[in-house]
Amino acid sequence: MLSWSSPSRPTLPAPGHPRTIEVRDSASGELRAVGDENRGALYVCGITPYDATHLGHAATYVAFDLLVRAWLDAGIPVAYAQNVTDVDDPLLERAAELGEDWRHLAERETDLFRSDMTALRVVPPTSYVGAVETIPDVARIVERLLAEGRAYRVGPDADGRGDGDVYADLSTDPRIGTDTADLDREANLVRFAEMGGDPDRLGKRDALDPLLWRVEREHDGVGQQEPSWDGGELGRGRPGWHIECAVIAARELGAPIDVQGGGADLRYPHHAMSASHLRAISGVHRPVGAHVHAGLVGYDGHKMSKSRGNLVLVSRLREEGVDPMAVRLALLGHHYATPWEYTDADLAAATDRLARWRAAVAQPAGPDAADVLDGVRAALAADLDAPRALAVVDAWAERALAGEPTDELDAAAPALVRDVVDALLGVEL
Numbered sequence: 533m534l535s536w537s538s539p540s541r542p543t544l545p546a547p548g549h550p551r552t553i554e555v556r557d558s559a560s561g562e563l564r565a566v567g568d569e570n571r572g573a574l575y576v577c578g579i580t581p582y583d584a585t586h587l588g589h590a591a592t593y594v595a596f597d598l599l600v601r602a603w604l605d606a607g608i609p610v611a612y613a614q615n616v617t618d619v620d621d622p623l624l625e626r627a628a629e630l631g632e633d634w635r636h637l638a639e640r641e642t643d644l645f646r647s648d649m650t651a652l653r654v655v656p657p658t659s660y661v662g663a664v665e666t667i668p669d670v671a672r673i674v675e676r677l678l679a680e681g682r683a684y685r686v687g688p689d690a691d692g693r694g695d696g697d698v699y700a701d702l703s704t705d706p707r708i709g710t711d712t713a714d715l716d717r718e719a720n721l722v723r724f725a726e727m728g729g730d731p732d733r734l735g736k737r738d739a740l741d742p743l744l745w746r747v748e749r750e751h752d753g754v755g756q757q758e759p760s761w762d763g764g765e766l767g768r769g770r771p772g773w774h775i776e777c778a779v780i781a782a783r784e785l786g787a788p789i790d791v792q793g794g795g796a797d798l799r800y801p802h803h804a805m806s807a808s809h810l811r812a813i814s815g816v817h818r819p820v821g822a823h824v825h826a827g828l829v830g831y832d833g834h835k836m837s838k839s840r841g842n843l844v845l846v847s848r849l850r851e852e853g854v855d856p857m858a859v860r861l862a863l864l865g866h867h868y869a870t871p872w873e874y875t876d877a878d879l880a881a882a883t884d885r886l887a888r889w890r891a892a893v894a895q896p897a898g899p900d901a902a903d904v905l906d907g908v909r910a911a912l913a914a915d916l917d918a919p920r921a922l923a924v925v926d927a928w929a930e931r932a933l934a935g936e937p938t939d940e941l942d943a944a945a946p947a948l949v950r951d952v953v954d955a956l957l958g959v960e961l
């Protein structure tokens with residue numbers, strides 16, 4: 533699937549020393565060095581293409597964009613895969629509500645997402661893959677898991693439908709739950725159901741076993757005919773959610789990967805199950821170096837979501853003439869791991885900061901900027917600490933605008949600060 537055009541990125545003076553980039557693994561709470569001179573492999577769960585692109589989505593993708601930029605600056609070759617969940621129950625339901633063909637809805641919203649990511653100067657993934665285009669691979673892998681006894685078929689559900697649905701048998705995974713450390717079964721059962729799971733499905737060996745393949749339902753005469761694809765021995769149907777991301781990560785990156793990323797809402801069951809499937813597919817004991825989760829962005833006291841109608845869309849802000857660089861700075865003002873409430877004051881503060889920084893780098897000279905380069909690099913290397921990086925640039929801008937004696941100023945400083953802010957923070961001044 534087409535991704536989007538890459539923003540230009542200035543090359544910064546070579547780092548004086550090889551630098552490790554550390555991020556916090558949300559399961560252990562530990563800081564982990566991720567990526568090495570051979571590669572930095574990142575999988576970030578992409579959008580389900582409706583409601584794109586609200587500030588919550590944008591905050592998560594900008595967060596992982598900092599990791600991509602820090603790796604590139606450290607000379608680490610980046611392998612970055614991202615999916616589009618362009619077939620899934622919530623998408624089909626939304627299309628039915630809108631009376632729109634689900635393919636058109638997916639296409640339109642994915643295009644909007646691409647243009648928003650371009651405006652926010654997010655570096656595109658090296659592999660951008662849709663669930664639909666992955667179906668043949670998913671079917672083959674599910675057949676293999678069945679043959680290996682890691683998956684099983686169930687009979688019809690309580691309504692007599694879905695005879696032959698395929699589930700993963702989690703009891704065959706000795707390390708289930710070690711990836712994202714979600715070991716509270718009661719909490720998991722609640723969360724599993726909240727995120728579209730079916731703990732009460734007839735015939736399941738364990739309520740938490742996740743769906744791998746959903747066989748085609750005969751037309752129930754109510755909703756749209758569900759889309760279905762040829763699944764070989766599995767029969768016609770479509771993939772479950774978690775297996776899609778595991779197959780794309782395995783195929784596009786190869787396990788082990790350094791970071792599996794997404795918003796905090798994906799930690800359980802999605803990332804726990806994807807890691808289990810990735811282990812089963814690849815045979816790699818620990819297929820993910822660090823699970824990294826971005827805190828959820830709220831608005832009006834709730835997580836941003838269509839159902840609440842409290843969405844702040846990047847495209848709407850852009851239509852209102854808001855500079856996307858101010859949007860990006862508003863997002864960078866909060867540490868990625870911390871959940872926060874977006875307010876219009878965030879945007880106003882970011883707009884001021886953007887104007888101050890632009891005025892400072894427009895000066896003919898400025899205070900020495902070597903510590904801006906080192907300070908921003910060090911901040912990102914320490915769990916992508918964007919607020920700390922912004923404070924480093926703020927301090928320099930303050931001095932640049934204070935009009936210090938010219939003989940202490942460096943004519944090359946403003947250009948270096950502009951390049952640091954561009955290459956590492958993705959903000960074009």
Ligand SMILES: Nc1ncnc2c1ncn2[C@@H]1O[C@H](COS(=O)(=O)NC(=O)[C@@H](N)CS)[C@@H](O)[C@H]1O
Nearest residue numbers: 577578579580588589592617794795828829836
């Ligand atoms: N309010 C929010 N704040 C921060 N991140 C969010 C928020 N809502 C969704 N996200 C993140 O944005 C990304 C896309 O979310 S999504 O459109 O619902 N799609 C999905 O979660 C699946 N397609 C992942 S395979 C995910 O990483 C999700 O965790």
Ligand SMILES: [Zn+2]
Nearest residue numbers: 577578777802
């Ligand atoms: Zn995913």
